[in-house]
Amino acid sequence: MDLFSQSADADSAPLAFRMRPRRLDDYIGQQALVGPDKPLRRMAESGQLRSMILWGPPGVGKTTLADILAAASQANLEHLSAVMAGVKEIRAAVERARAAQARQQRTVLFLDEIHRLNKSQQDALLPHVESGLLTLIGATTENPSFEVNSALLSRARVYVLRKLDEADLIEVLQRALDDPQRGLGQRRIQADAEVLTTLARASSGDARRALGLLETACDFTRTDGDRERLTRDALEEVLGHQASAFDKQGDHYYDLLSAIHKSIRSSRPDAALLYMAQFMQGGGDPLDVVRRLAAIASEDVGNAEPRALPLVMAAWDAYLRLGDYEGQRAIAHAAIHLAVAPKSNAIDRAWKGAKGFVAEHPDFEVPTYLRNAPTKLMASLGHGEGYRYAHNEPNAYPAGHAHDCWPDELPATTFFAPSEYGQEKRFKQMQAWRAELDAQADRGTEST
Structure with a gap:
């Protein structure tokens, strides 16, 4: 049947x-x-x-x-x-x-x-x-x-099948309010857009939950002439703190995401978990948290702990595979790792610096020895000529500024400046070692 x-x-x-x-x-x-x-x-x-x-x-x-x-x-x-x-x-x-x-x-x-x-x-x-x-x-x-x-x-x-997005849930709710046969249409209930948005956000992609919340909320409508009106006051009765957590402007929603981010940046795992729990129990989408964690992994942790980003992506995948209950714990796992990890914003500074530099110098040419040469004509024009294959070089490094892969017409600039924290300290040592190899190679060139 x-x-x-x-x-x-x-x-x-x-x-x-x-x-x-x-x-x-x-x-x-x-x-x-x-x-x-x-x-x-x-x-x-x-x-x-x-x-x-x-x-x-x-x-x-x-x-x-x-x-x-x-x-x-x-x-x-x-x-x-x-x-x-x-x-x-x-x-x-x-x-x-x-x-x-x-x-x-x-x-x-x-x-x-x-x-x-x-x-x-x-x-x-x-x-x-x-x-x-x-x-x-x-x-x-x-x-x-x-x-x-x-x-x-x-x-x-x-x-x-994917979680329903906010627009889908609002359509589900509006259809239930409008349908006079199977829904609530005979009651002629009017609900403002912000009320439906709050219900949708509190439902976490679950249409059944959204309709259950709507049905309960409609027990608290108030009479407005020949109609009924569903107001935010009714939502307070049904959702409690959730109704205020995700208001029309979404202030608290984004305040919580900001608090999670800043707590992790400040290496405070307990505070991060506190705000994550309020966010998720208030109806926030856990995927919004894991997206923020992915940003934090590069922006605030970076190469001080290179495992940070893969761990966040694994948590993201675990959430999608395990479902909400088990998946939230995987997200908490990643958040704690990020909070405890050494911090560096060197990647963020390097990337912003590179974008700003290119905005000032948009038309530079790629050095000939770095260009691709898939045809005989391009090879005859010198494309790829003089390129030194790193794995054939001592220390697997083509030392010397003659092969610094930098356009001749641009001023030498450093974007990535490793910190002294975590694995990035090792990166800094490697950069210094290669700089000394460059200096030795340059001196050898001058002596000849």
Whole structure:
């Protein structure tokens, strides 16, 4: 039985359930999968489904998408949750699929939280997916490559669903306010844009959560003539500190990001964690934090701790693979490392200096010996002539200012000045050593 055949319009059903889209044209988000000429749109239009696993965070429409695809293919839909279903329930679903097959009807098995199936349950399912008796649509918030056995995974295409962005969530909320049949349209509730924005931000990309918050907030509307008005005061009742955390101008939102950044720059890990926790528990997107950490890794830590940036990128990847709960801890891991690490802004200063210098000298020529020479003509013009391959040189370094890779017409300038901190101290020593090699080479040239 598909969820749409249940009493989705009953007043007692939660708003999020009532507002589930029934057609792809009403589906919000995931346009890379369901947009025009995209794979799931083509499946729905052709009615030919293939086994798949929908991987994404909560509230992005995995169950709804399965219902829409099954309905489009006119298949019988079996809906099981891996939390509740064992081998017995899977076998019962298989028997119903055989009965449906005898009636010339296909069966789609939607298996929620497929990552929770143990090996014996997956083994019980595999032959029926292989034979085509069941078309499997699995839903998971966890990386299926870690949780689903390779045999089953090889027979299903994995589609990655993304968190809904703020604009998507606002559209979800506005549609619920406007819809008179399944939504709140009969109440004629008016909500300002800032109210919907705050609800969207507090929902962390989860449409189900957004609609739940809206439904609760609408218990606190106030009468305004023949209409109801949803105000920020109502949000205070529902969201508490979240309502003020992400106001219309986003001041507190960005204040928290600033506090995280400055705490890490100041080597204060506890303060950084404090502001991160308030940010995330207030509905802030953890990916906004990890983006800021990536900037910090180069701007404030740099080569004083060269492992900083790879660690942040690993935390970013871990968040996307593990989901929100486990992923937040990976982000905290990276933040603590950045806060404790030695600090240097030498990269930031070097890059700003280089950009400023080029703005003043935009038209310099690349020295001939550094130019590419892919053709005989270019080689005959001297491109690449005189280039010294570093690995053939003593110390793997072409010493001397005659090969400093700097344009002749520009004044010599130093952008990167390593600090005395962490690994960058070693960088400074290496730069000094190479400078001495240059001096020795220059003296040798002069003596000849």
